[in-house]
Amino acid sequence: MxxxxxxxGTGLAGLSxxxxxxxxxxxxxxxxxxxxxxxLGAGTIDVLGYAGPSSEAEDGGRLNRVQRPLxxxxxxxxxxxxxxxxxxxxxxxxxxxxxxxxxxxxxPYAYEGGLEDNLLLPTAVGAVxxxxxxxxxxxxxxxRNGGRVCVVGFRALKDFHAPLLADNLARAPEGVEARGVxxxxxxxxxxxxxxxxxxxxxxxxxxxxxxxxxxxxxxxVDERVAFPATLGVADPHGTWSELERQLGxxxxxxxxxxxxxxxxxxxxxxxxxxxxxxGEIILGAAVTGADRDGDRVTALRTRVGLRETLHRAPWIVLxxxxxASGGVALDSRWNARETALGLPLARLPEPGGxxxxxxxxxxxxxxxxxxxxxxxxxxxxxxxxxxLDNVLVAGATLAGAVPWKEKSGDGLSLATGFKxxxxxxxxxxxxxxxxxxxxxx
Numbered sequence: 067m068x069x070x071x072x073x074x075g076t077g078l079a080g081l082s083x084x085x086x087x088x089x090x091x092x093x094x095x096x097x098x099x100x101x102x103x104x105x106l107g108a109g110t111i112d113v114l115g116y117a118g119p120s121s122e123a124e125d126g127g128r129l130n131r132v133q134r135p136l137x138x139x140x141x142x143x144x145x146x147x148x149x150x151x152x153x154x155x156x157x158x159x160x161x162x163x164x165x166x167x168x169x170x171x172x173x174p175y176a177y178e179g180g181l182e183d184n185l186l187l188p189t190a191v192g193a194v195x196x197x198x199x200x201x202x203x204x205x206x207x208x209x210r211n212g213g214r215v216c217v218v219g220f221r222a223l224k225d226f227h228a229p230l231l232a233d234n235l236a237r238a239p240e241g242v243e244a245r246g247v248x249x250x251x252x253x254x255x256x257x258x259x260x261x262x263x264x265x266x267x268x269x270x271x272x273x274x275x276x277x278x279x280x281x282x283x284x285x286x287v288d289e290r291v292a293f294p295a296t297l298g299v300a301d302p303h304g305t306w307s308e309l310e311r312q313l314g315x316x317x318x319x320x321x322x323x324x325x326x327x328x329x330x331x332x333x334x335x336x337x338x339x340x341x342x343x344x345g346e347i348i349l350g351a352a353v354t355g356a357d358r359d360g361d362r363v364t365a366l367r368t369r370v371g372l373r374e375t376l377h378r379a380p381w382i383v384l385x386x387x388x389x390a391s392g393g394v395a396l397d398s399r400w401n402a403r404e405t406a407l408g409l410p411l412a413r414l415p416e417p418g419g420x421x422x423x424x425x426x427x428x429x430x431x432x433x434x435x436x437x438x439x440x441x442x443x444x445x446x447x448x449x450x451x452x453x454l455d456n457v458l459v460a461g462a463t464l465a466g467a468v469p470w471k472e473k474s475g476d477g478l479s480l481a482t483g484f485k486x487x488x489x490x491x492x493x494x495x496x497x498x499x500x501x502x503x504x505x506x507x
Contacts, residue, residue: 067093068093068378068379069093069379070087070092070093070094070379070380070381070496071083071084071087071092071093071380071381071383072094072096072366072377072381073094073096073383073385074096074097074366074382074384074386075096075097075098075102075383075385075386075391076098076101076349077102077103077387077391077462077479078104078336078461078476078480079385079460079461079478079479079482080102080385080386080460081096081104081336081337081340081483082159082163082336082460082483082484082487083383083483083484084336084345084383085166085340085345086484086487086491087345087491087496088342088343089343090491090496091343092491092496093345094340094343094344094345095346095348095379096340096345096346096347096348097351097353097366097368097377098347098349098351099349099351099352100350101333101349103387103390104332104333105330105333106326107326107329107475107476108197108295108321109295109321109327109328110199110204110321111197111198111477111480112195112196112198112474112475113135113136113184113198113476113477114132114138114139114142114198114472114477115131115132115195115472115473115474116129116131116132116472117129117130117138117141117142117472129471129472132184132196133196134182134183134184135181135196136153136156136157139153140153143466145438145465146466147439147465147466147467147478147482148467148481150439150441150485151482151485155481156481157181158484159480159481159483159484160477162484163177164177166335166336166339167335170335170336172300172301172303172331172334173303174303175201175202175203175301175303175331176202177199177200177201178200179199179205180198180199181198184196184197185197185198185207185210186209186210186240187208187320188215188231188292189320189321190225190294190320190321190322191234192230192233192234192235192236192237193234194209194235194240195473198477201331203295203306203317203319203328204295204318204319204320204321204328206316206317207290207292209235209238209242210240211240212240213288213290214242214243214286214288214290215232215242215243215289215291215292216244216245216246216247216284216286216289217232217245217246217247218248218249218281218293218294219246219248219249219294220251220252220259221248221250221252222252222256222258223252223264223294223296223322225323226294226322226323227246228246228247228248229248230246231244231246231320232244232245232246247281247284249277249280249281251277251280252267253266253267253273260325261322261323261324261326262325262327264294264296265296265297265298265327266299268298268305269299269300274305274308274309278309278312282312282313289315290315290318291313291316291318292319293317293319294322295322295326295327296319296322296327297317297319299334302331306319348368350370350371351368351369351370352369353366353367353368353386353406354374354406355367355406361452361453361454362454362455363407363454364378365377365378380456380494381490382456383457383458383483383490384406384437384445384457384460384463385461385463385483385486386405386406386461387461387463388435388436388462388463388469390462393405394411394435400421402432402435407454409437409453409459410437410438410445410447411435411437411438411465412436412437412438412465413434413466414431414432414435419431433471434465434466436462436465436467437459437463438465439458439465442489443458443460443485443486443489444458444459459486460482460485461483462478462479464478464482
């Protein structure tokens with residue numbers, strides 16, 4: 067059966083679009099080379115963490131921290147992708163996402179926070195970062211009001227160094243008193259265990275009890291307890307709440323280096339929702355081109371191993387990401403291209419011009435490159451004319467943002483993926499079909 071929509075990409079943008087379309091009764095096929103960026107990120111929804119030029123000229127263009135992300139959206143530069151969604155659209159996407167996770171397979175595991183205020187959370191090296199919507203297991207880590215924190219590490223988890231993290235966190239201006247402790251404890255007694263291995267260990271009651279027994283005697287008065295983000299992959303709410311009960315104080319997770327356990331929870335929750343709605347995911351499918359008829363894509367050419375296959379659908383959502391994920395690529399002659407459909411790119415430097423600048427936080431000429439779109443997320447050419455009528459672009463493929471610098475990538479992916487789905491629902495017969503199915507039920 068021909069699907070109603072093909073989504074290219076399994077990152078947050080692609081999965082958000084696919085699940086929202088499935089909610090409306092669409093037959094959705096997701097094509098992707100791999101599992102997307104969810105397994106690499108912190109599992110939080112960073113809507114807008116930094117914006118506006120700093121007043122210090124010598125800092126290399128560092129931006130100012132955003133306290134109220136919803137209000138700050140209005141001050142973004144022209145052409146920013148959030149402008150295609152609007153503040154109301156971002157808020158609607160966030161509300162939908164929180165409800166989706168709360169009703170998902172990990173319930174009562176949920177996300178907390180919103181767009182009125184950013185939380186300030188520790189990172190794996192003890193720096194702090196603003197984030198709007200976070201797993202409930204991280205919310206107690208908000209350091210805006212200082213406080214005392216005991217960071218618990220494990221010697222078998224080589225990518226999480228509790229003493230270093232605590233030392234850096236204690237130097238932050240928020241006034242946190244932090245110290246680190248390390249446990250000689252690992253699932254199965256192994257000397258080297260990944261974050262995912264520890265998460266599977268925390269799913270076991272015996273391992274949780276042993277951790278609580280070893281940590282409990284080391285705690286001081288009024289200390290919150292920070293663990294690496296490994297508090298269960300199958301039942302994070304149960305693991306987290308049980309540790310809080312056993313230790314008698316707030317417990318929170320701090321993101322680790324990949325693989326990201328909160329990111330895996332996020333991916334699994336959205337994949338479950340997609341499959342429950344009848345959607346299908348094909349991994350290992352690289353989209354290599356498209357057949358067109360005028361302003362419409364009629365088929366996608368995909369390669370799985372050495373075999374090429376054609377997939378057809380009335381609607382396409384392109385959510386392959388930017389340079390980091392290979393959705394946009396540079397060849398050996400510095401020519402940039404969009405890799406799936408061959409769409410033209412905007413915000414590129416002039417041929418032979420400067421591409422990067424010396425300082426890390428500089429406004430690099432290549433940083434905002436991507437596919438330009440109109441108000442309905444359709445790709446446009448250099449003259450602003452729409453190129454394809456049945457293709458919508460979402461996520462980091464879009465031109466105009468610097469997600470790594472703004473801490474906006476998760477919010478952009480969620481908001482534009484959600485809007486792409488809403489536009490397809492409005493412009494197709496999906497809305498009528500959903501209403502009819504509800505009436506018949």
